[in-house]
Amino acid sequence: MKVSIIVTYTNNYELMENFLEHIVKITKKYEYELILVQDCIASMKLLNLINKFVEESNTIFHFITDIDHRGYSKVNNFGVEKSSGDTLVFINTDVFPDSEAIHILCKELWSNTSYGIVQGLLIYPHNNTVQSTGHVFGNYFNHHALVNAEINEPIVQQKAIRQGVTSAFYAIRKQHFDLVKGFDTYYYNAWDGLDLSLKVTHDLGLYCMYIPESQAYHIQGSSRDVIYRNTDYQNAYFWTKWHDKIQIDYPKLILIQLKSSDFEPNQSYTIINCSTYPLDSWDPILSNLKLQYKATFTIKRYSKKEQIKLEESFSKILLERASPIIYLTDHFKELENNYRTFKLVANKDDFIIDLHGNIKFITKFLDLT
Template structure:
């Protein structure tokens, strides 16, 4: 009787994971999630996990579906690779939770990040998005959150250093902060909490992005609605990072730069838009020079990088590879 009543109650949290050939990582992620959630009394009976497969050539996810048979875990299979944002939108359309967590498959959740984040949502109604610290193998840099592209960062990016400078800056700010969380401009898409009602209000992730910068775009639109974006750096998950994307340096680079260009054209106005996109074009040239010099050290990676920058120049910083 009690079990039937619990089934009818809407879950507090819907966790959405997008898969593309990462069945082993999803197995580890699910194992950590279930162990952690089982220890949280408030959530142990009030969560669901939604896994969307983006038409992975490797069909091993069916084996995981058998392994994790549960009324709390749901598997959905797309007939084509939707990309990250549209895959998340599909998962969110199936979600019943009051809050959503978009979680990368290459993450491990070993501590209770949920209680404090959900409490903060409930106590601060103008917080729209929250993200935990995503621990990586580079402890001196923090790529879990950040700030919108600006001229200062883009000048550093002429030498390929902008992302590291921003990561160093965020790491420094968290160490200097007396609070458990900071207001930021965006949260890295590997672990994003958002109110389901707000996600629906802003129409989810922008469908124009295939991969990368869709989370920055989402945070920007949420921010424009008057909500805060919060980085809860005292709460931590483990994030391996770009397991799927970086296997192909050409695609990874094309998607990154093209998505950044798309973000700039959507959200920046004259004269900032012209200045920022011009700097982005200069970065393509500077990166060709840098990777040409690095080619003796890493020939295959340099070859793919140079090929990607030449592609972006010839295609006016647009990604025409992933058009579905």
């Protein structure tokens, strides 16, 4: 197989320098083709840097589009047109893969004819936890799966089918990219890569795979410095396009973890909803998980930025009840600030479920043993 790495950029000099120094070491080792596509008015300093790399290699190619800021979908489709590989690897300039990560992705992609796209494990560089293991879907929501989970957790280290994955770092056969007609150019700066992976899943009937052995650090949000359009119209287009095809796979991810934990399936729980997601929207998810609960409470939050403070919302008597509690949150780290309260009242069977598919038993999560 011949591998073409497609990189589009709008970012600053420093990030591009660091990225190129890193990625070129990998392309030299494996003789990968590197396609660089500019989607901004770049400084002469940045252009001179790129030209230096191009002049020193016969496998690096640089293209400047005729229109400034055409958008992610258009410039990546343009990059594919200029490529010659039968394997396409899309990677953002804020992603720094391990030396073997791209090789592992491509090898996995071609190991099974039912694989359509493969994504590696993306890791936050500041705390070495999960940034993305692919996407997970609920009732009109989608999130990166297992965000901030420890990378050595069994669920993270398990290869898995995902309905959708992120083009920040994924590989696809050129023939499949052509079959789905590439990235949908209606999008400008959001949903592009996820949309492509859903086309592979639902239109081609192939699997999008998460491959934990292929690891890369992701400085999330740095590769496209300037966003010139809001995402509202893109959000509406995405959900209109996909709402009747997307399958709710969130409960499956939760169940995998519950089955491998100390979870007691016949236990009756109290539910405390700390999330910005309404309780009646959680009901079908909880029902799907076959969780039994006899009481429900909600902390009113008007913004995701609003801190969760259990002392301000519930009495100690309620939190010390006989039945264990399931805390529903947007993300499990939102409850970290309640260490004192949990130290006083936490039951060993209390746990947190968040919208990224994480499960955390509180006594273990906060080391309350």
